[in-house]
Amino acid sequence: MTITIKTAEDIEGMRVACRLASEVLDYIEPFIKPGITTNEIDKLCHDYMVDVQGCIPAPLNYAPGGYKPYPKSICTSINHQVCHGIPNDKPLKKGDSLNVDITTIKDGWHGDTSRMFMVGEASIASKRLAKLTYEAMWKGIEQVKPGAHLGDIGHAIQKFAEGHGFSVVREFCGHGIGRGFHEEPQVLHYGKPGTLMELVPGMIFTIEPMINAGRKEIKEMGDGWTIVTKDHSLSAQWEHTVVVTETGYEVLTLSAGSPAIPDFITAKA
Secondary structure (H helix, E strand, O other): OOOOOOOHHHHHHHHHHHHHHHHHHHHHHHHOOOOOEHHHHHHHHHHHHHHHOOOEEOOOOOOOOOOOOOOOOOEEEEOOEEEOOOOOOOEOOOOOEEEEEEEEEEOOEEEEEEEEEEOOOOOHHHHHHHHHHHHHHHHHHOOOOOOOEHHHHHHHHHHHHHHOOOEEOOOOOEEEOOOOOOEEEEEOOOOOOOOOOEOOOOOEEEEOOEEEOOOOOEEEOOOOOOEEEOOOOOEEEOEEEEEEOOOOEEEOOOOOOOOOOOHHHHHHO
């Protein structure tokens, strides 16, 4: 497993790409209302990335081994869709929950982040799952510091999510990121403390737990990309890109419109 340790200059490039990715989510939020289609959201995000930010949307035509090229510029996963939902012409309904996943490429660096949005007034169950998934991600982020292990991140997320009666998707994970969209290491969202790779300053990776209201099992749809819960239960996901610093971590995918950081993090900071 070859991990690319980023230099100070590399990290500066990543800061820019990651902030821009988060700013796409700031930009799109007011448009997410009942009646808009995910294709319309995709076009708005694409045009903003290309025409305003001077970025390249990383997912467009992305084709890892064994996959056909991804046809859109963003991923939009609705309700029981876990990840990699392909935008289409179906209007969003009041009460839908939506994950929008953005990856920008700026000056060769990738910035990767996702957020949950509620379409109109969502159910209590949907809002609770989104809120607790957000907190689970931050429980993982909180573990990041030199000398900690990848297993510490996964354990913190799993313990928190399962403690609230939810399940953690196993088949998809966070990943190293930089000049490549997906680099080493893999960042599991479950695990045992003190296991797997030790963290060192200059490592950059995503933490992006997929948490299901029901069982953890998933299945792939016929389009070859969209992943859904097997039991049709709701799923939620949030994603940040973080760098390991000399003393802890820095979240790179923050912007003016990012949701508030949970109290348990700010109290410590």
